Amino acid sequence: MNDKNICTDPCPIARCLAFLGDTWSLLILRDAHIGLTRFDQFRKSLGIAPTILTRRLATLTEEGLLEKRLYSERPPREEYVLTAAGRDFLPVLVMIGAWGHQYRGGGPLVRIQDVETGEDIKPVAIDAVTGAKIGTRPLRFVLPDGAD
Amino acid sequence: MNDKNICTDPCPIARCLAFLGDTWSLLILRDAHIGLTRFDQFRKSLGIAPTILTRRLATLTEEGLLEKRLYSERPPREEYVLTAAGRDFLPVLVMIGAWGHQYRGGGPLVRIQDVETGEDIKPVAIDAVTGAKIGTRPLRFVLPDGAD
DNA sequence: AATGTTACTACCATTTTGAAAGTAAGTCAC
DNA sequence: GTGACTTACTTTCAAAATGGTAGTAACATT
Numbered sequence: 286m287n288d289k290n291i292c293t294d295p296c297p298i299a300r301c302l303a304f305l306g307d308t309w310s311l312l313i314l315r316d317a318h319i320g321l322t323r324f325d326q327f328r329k330s331l332g333i334a335p336t337i338l339t340r341r342l343a344t345l346t347e348e349g350l351l352e353k354r355l356y357s358e359r360p361p362r363e364e365y366v367l368t369a370a371g372r373d374f375l376p377v378l379v380m381i382g383a384w385g386h387q388y389r390g391g392g393p394l395v396r397i398q399d400v401e402t403g404e405d406i407k408p409v410a411i412d413a414v415t416g417a418k419i420g421t422r423p424l425r426f427v428l429p430d431g432a433d
Numbered sequence: 434m435n436d437k438n439i440c441t442d443p444c445p446i447a448r449c450l451a452f453l454g455d456t457w458s459l460l461i462l463r464d465a466h467i468g469l470t471r472f473d474q475f476r477k478s479l480g481i482a483p484t485i486l487t488r489r490l491a492t493l494t495e496e497g498l499l500e501k502r503l504y505s506e507r508p509p510r511e512e513y514v515l516t517a518a519g520r521d522f523l524p525v526l527v528m529i530g531a532w533g534h535q536y537r538g539g540g541p542l543v544r545i546q547d548v549e550t551g552e553d554i555k556p557v558a559i560d561a562v563t564g565a566k567i568g569t570r571p572l573r574f575v576l577p578d579g580a581d
Numbered sequence: 582a583a584t585g586t587t588a589c590t591a592c593c594a595t596t597t598t599g600a601a602a603g604t605a606a607g608t609c610a611c
Numbered sequence: 612g613t614g615a616c617t618t619a620c621t622t623t624c625a626a627a628a629t630g631g632t633a634g635t636a637a638c639a640t641t
Contacts, residue, residue, distance in 0.1 A: 299460060300533045311446070315446050324587070325586085335631095336591090373536070376568060377532055382446040383445070388497070400571040406572065408561070409559055481599085505618095586639080591635095597627080599624100602623085
C-alpha cells in the first residue's frame with residue numbers, strides 16, 4: 286500500500302492517502318499549520334516517539350509537503366517548513382476538523398478563528414461549478430478507463 | 434493513540450483521526466460513498482485482507498459512520514450502509530481528492546461529477562462566515578483552556 | 582570542564598498487518 | 612439430498628510497523 290511515490294491507483298483520494306494516510310503525518314501537518322517548525326516542538330506537542338517523528342518528517346519532506354531549512358549555521362540546525370503543497374493541505378485539515386467538531390464534540394475543543402474578524406470559522410466544502418454545498422446534490426465517481 | 438471512543442484531545446482533527454486515521458478506513462468510506470455496501474464488494478474493490486476489512490468495518494460501525502442492515506433473512510446477510518455521520522464525511526473525502534488531483538495528478542484519474550450538470554466538480558473549502566476560501570485569510574488555532 | 586540544547590539514531594519488546602486457508606450458514610441445480 | 616456455490620467471515624502465523632527508553636553528535640553556555 287505505502288509504496289511511496291509510485292501509487293498508480295487512479296483515485297486521487299487513494300493517491301493522497303498512499304503516503305499520508307496515517308494519524309501522525311496529519312497531526313504533524315496540523316502543527317505545522319499552527320506554526321511549529323522544529324523537531325522538538327513537534328515531539329513535545331504530539332508526544333510522539335522520536336523514531337517515528339524522524340520517519341514521518343522524512344516522508345513528508347520527500348513527498349514535498351514540508352521542506353528542511355537551515356535556521357542556524359553554528360550549531361547547524363534545521364527546521365521544517367510547509368511548502369505550497371503543504372499549505373494547500375489546510376482545507377483538508379479544516380474539513381476533518383469540522384467533522385470532528387460536529388460528530389466528536391463533547392468537552393473543550395480547539396477552535397479555528399479568522400484572525401481579522403476574531404470569529405470561529407465555519408468551514409463548508411462547495412462545488413465551485415454549481416456553487417452548491419458538497420453533499421446536497423448527487424455526485425458520481427467516474428472511472429478514467431475501465432478498471433476497478 | 435487509537436483508544437477508540439475515548440479521545441480527550443481538545444483538537445477536533447485529532448479526535449477525528451483517533452479512530453479513522455488510517456488509509457483503509459478512508460478508502461472503505463470512499464467506496465461506501467460510491468455505493469458499495471457488502472463485505473465482498475469492499476474486499477474485491479480494495480484488495481484488502483478479510484481480517485482487516487472485518488476490523489475496519491467493525492470500527493466504522495462502532496464509531497457510527499456505517500451501520501449494519503439485514504438485506505436478506507434467508508440466508509441471513511448483512512450489508513453496511515452510511516449513516517448521517519458517514520454521509521457528512523463526504524466533504525473530507527472530496528477535499529482529500531482535490532488535493533490528490535492537484536498534487537498527485539499524472540496518469541488517468543477518477544473524477545467526481547455532478548450528476549445533473551455532468552461536469553467535474555471543483556471542490557473548494559470556504560468559511561461560511563466571511564465567504565472567503567480557506568487559506569486566503571490568516572487563521573488562528575485557539576486553545577479552549579491552557580493545555581498543549 | 583561540566584552542563585545544557587537540539588536533533589536525532591539504536592535497540593528491542595509489543596502491536597498491527599496482511600496473505601492463505603478454513604469455516605459456517607445458507608441457496609440452488611438436478 | 613448431495614454436491615457445488617455464495618457470502619461473510621475467522622484462524623493461523625510470519626513479516627512489518629510502532630513506540631518507549633536510552634544513547635549520541637555537535638555545538639553553546641557558564
